[in-house]
Amino acid sequence: MSSSVVCPLCHHIHSDIMSEKLRYESPRKVYKCQDCGLLYLYPQMTADEERLFYEKEYGEIYSSEKGTTPAKLFESRLPDARLYFEWTRTDLKKNHECLELGCASGYFLATIRDHVSGVSGIETHLLLKEYCENIGIHIYESVNECKNEQFDRIFMFFLLEHIGDPVNYLKGVMRILKKSGKLFIIVPNVDDALLKLYDIPGFKSFYFTPAHQFYYSKDTLSRTFRTAGISEFMIHPRQRYDLSNHMHWMMYEKPGGAGRYNDVFSQVLLSEYAQCLEKQFLCDTLYAVITKK
Numbered sequence: 509m510s511s512s513v514v515c516p517l518c519h520h521i522h523s524d525i526m527s528e529k530l531r532y533e534s535p536r537k538v539y540k541c542q543d544c545g546l547l548y549l550y551p552q553m554t555a556d557e558e559r560l561f562y563e564k565e566y567g568e569i570y571s572s573e574k575g576t577t578p579a580k581l582f583e584s585r586l587p588d589a590r591l592y593f594e595w596t597r598t599d600l601k602k603n604h605e606c607l608e609l610g611c612a613s614g615y616f617l618a619t620i621r622d623h624v625s626g627v628s629g630i631e632t633h634l635l636l637k638e639y640c641e642n643i644g645i646h647i648y649e650s651v652n653e654c655k656n657e658q659f660d661r662i663f664m665f666f667l668l669e670h671i672g673d674p675v676n677y678l679k680g681v682m683r684i685l686k687k688s689g690k691l692f693i694i695v696p697n698v699d700d701a702l703l704k705l706y707d708i709p710g711f712k713s714f715y716f717t718p719a720h721q722f723y724y725s726k727d728t729l730s731r732t733f734r735t736a737g738i739s740e741f742m743i744h745p746r747q748r749y750d751l752s753n754h755m756h757w758m759m760y761e762k763p764g765g766a767g768r769y770n771d772v773f774s775q776v777l778l779s780e781y782a783q784c785l786e787k788q789f790l791c792d793t794l795y796a797v798i799t800k801k
């Protein structure tokens with residue numbers, strides 16, 4: 509169904525409604541721009557709504573869903589942190605000052621701390637912020653608060669999709685990045701095979717969530733970077749979920765199942781499957797590396 513809602517990226521005036529149902533109760537719907545193809549939630553959160561959501565509500569939804577605490581979150585996300593360290597490690601040097609935006613309980617910064625000169629984070633959720641400070645990670649309130657600093661390496665892992673004004677946000681981040689410094693961004697890929705190739709209804713109603721205001725593909729992420737004045741970047745395809753997880757979605761339309769059939773599937777099959785999806789950008793994740801000119 510076509511609707512005259514203005515695309516927040518290219519400002520085209522027609523979008524189609526892609527989904528009226530989100531993971532949690534919400535007055536918002538998912539739209540797709542007829543021109544640039546961006547998927548986004550509308551109506552957008554105001555800046556105040558966005559701030560309150562992250563200071564309070566997001567954490568409540570999060571902890572009621574997972575029954576977690578900052579310490580448990582730290583433990584459970586260490587494997588992810590090690591994976592992101594693998595992806596970035598050739599770009600990390602002993603003399604680098606590093607900043608992670610949306611660092612949660614600090615698992616990634618704690619993982620790289622011994623390999624770089626210094627680590628700081630930005631985190632607005634109060635309990636997560638306190639946890640980071642307790643483990644010795646300095647936390648800034650916002651990008652604005654560190655506007656006089658310059659970092660060699662900046663990380664934004666699964667953050668950009670939460671931001672209501674990504675173009676201006678990225679411009680602000682680029683200002684605190686040193687010349688020749690690098691910004692690493694990871695976002696979910698909306699061209700995920702579970703959505704685009706297999707079109708699983710249960711996955712669709714799980715995938716779109718009130719917390720994610722934008723759903724990027726390689727093309728719309730590139731366009732977002734260029735609109736923010738960023739010209740030097742690479743976007744790499746990455747598949748994080750495995751074949752067993754995909755079969756679980758197909759059979760039960762629910763998350764889970766990772767590793768279940770590993771007794772039967774060979775490593776060659778698993779990595780071939782991931783590579784097939786990556787080659788066509790039907791993978792679940794986009795990993796972007798931006799260099800400041």
Ligand SMILES: [Zn+2]
Pocket residue numbers: 515516517518519520541542543544545546
């Ligand atoms: Zn558009």
